[in-house]
Amino acid sequence: MGILEVKNINKRFGGLQALGDVNLSVKENSVHAIIGPNGAGKSTLLNCLVGKLMPDTGSVTFDGQSLLGRKPHEINQLGISRVFQTPEIFGDLTVMENVLIPCFAKRDGAFRLNALTSIAQEPDVRAKAEQMLIDVNMIDKRHMQGSSLSRGDKRRLEMAMCLAQDPRLLLLDEPTAGMARADTNNTIDLLKEIHEKRDITMAIIEHDMHVVFSLADRITVLAQGTPLVEDTPDNIKGHPKVKEAYLGETQQV
Ligand SMILES: Nc1ncnc2c1ncn2[C@@H]1O[C@H](COP(=O)(O)OP(=O)(O)OP(=O)(O)O)[C@@H](O)[C@H]1O
Ligand SMILES: [Mg+2]
Numbered sequence: 001m002g003i004l005e006v007k008n009i010n011k012r013f014g015g016l017q018a019l020g021d022v023n024l025s026v027k028e029n030s031v032h033a034i035i036g037p038n039g040a041g042k043s044t045l046l047n048c049l050v051g052k053l054m055p056d057t058g059s060v061t062f063d064g065q066s067l068l069g070r071k072p073h074e075i076n077q078l079g080i081s082r083v084f085q086t087p088e089i090f091g092d093l094t095v096m097e098n099v100l101i102p103c104f105a106k107r108d109g110a111f112r113l114n115a116l117t118s119i120a121q122e123p124d125v126r127a128k129a130e131q132m133l134i135d136v137n138m139i140d141k142r143h144m145q146g147s148s149l150s151r152g153d154k155r156r157l158e159m160a161m162c163l164a165q166d167p168r169l170l171l172l173d174e175p176t177a178g179m180a181r182a183d184t185n186n187t188i189d190l191l192k193e194i195h196e197k198r199d200i201t202m203a204i205i206e207h208d209m210h211v212v213f214s215l216a217d218r219i220t221v222l223a224q225g226t227p228l229v230e231d232t233p234d235n236i237k238g239h240p241k242v243k244e245a246y247l248g249e250t251q252q253v
Helices: 042-049 072-077 095-108 113-119 123-135 151-163 181-198 209-215 240-245
Strands: 004-013 016-026 031-035 057-062 080-083 169-173 201-205 218-223 226-231
Touching (some): 016 031, 042 169, 072 080, 095 113, 123 151, 151 181, 181 201, 181 209, 218 240
Parallel strands (some): 080 169, 169 201
16 A cells, blocks of 8 residues: 555546546555656646645545545645756745745745744754755755756755655656756656665656666556556566657657
8 A cells, every 4th residue: 555545536627537547556665667658647646635626536645645625735745755847946035945835834834925034043944944954955055045046956946845844745747847967867866865864755747767767766657548567667668569659759758
């Protein structure tokens, strides 16, 4: 039994079956990649896990508790954090201020932006924010403004904000999309480090096979809204069904 269990979910958009009888079991402490060609239903699946979409049928449970019908912030409070494809940070705040917000909210449950100056004085909140920035190698950039960061650094900052929520499950939607190779490799190293250091389970949606094979210990291949195969990276490499699903795409699988 996985920490995250998806059973027979279906989702239609009008006449289009975006997800058809999807089953997924993510084991605790694993890095589970969900791959598949454009339009396969990956983001739709992720949105069903975080309260952004309600599947038409089926169930989704996290540690035995149903996630369906819960609002995104309730799912977050259960221990699930999500790194978005486009980093969601406050561009007009500094790196440190961005991380202080989830550190404070985690402790006190609510946050007002005009309280930021006093929050920054609270030693336990500040110490936690500093530790998060050390963990993602951003401490030297703590005074920089969010909007002035590179794409890779915005992603690292968003990761620090997620880690500040002490998640048990981290969902990542194409964490290296649009990054140069050097930034991609840094992100791979960072995710490996986070996984080893904190025992966080990760479910990662990714197009880049270099990222997938560097990180995942389990892979589910989606095609046209249905899981084609679920297996280890070694067994997925060169799998005829996977090659078929990616026909027309340039990457080697
Ligand atoms: N809100 C929506 N309304 C109508 N159709 C949608 C909606 N969201 C997604 N779809 C359709 O559902 C299918 C699955 O889309 P989804 O975004 O989940 O694919 P994906 O695997 O994430 O693709 P990509 O790799 O391009 O991000 C696509 O055909 C898409 O056009
Ligand atoms: Mg998508």
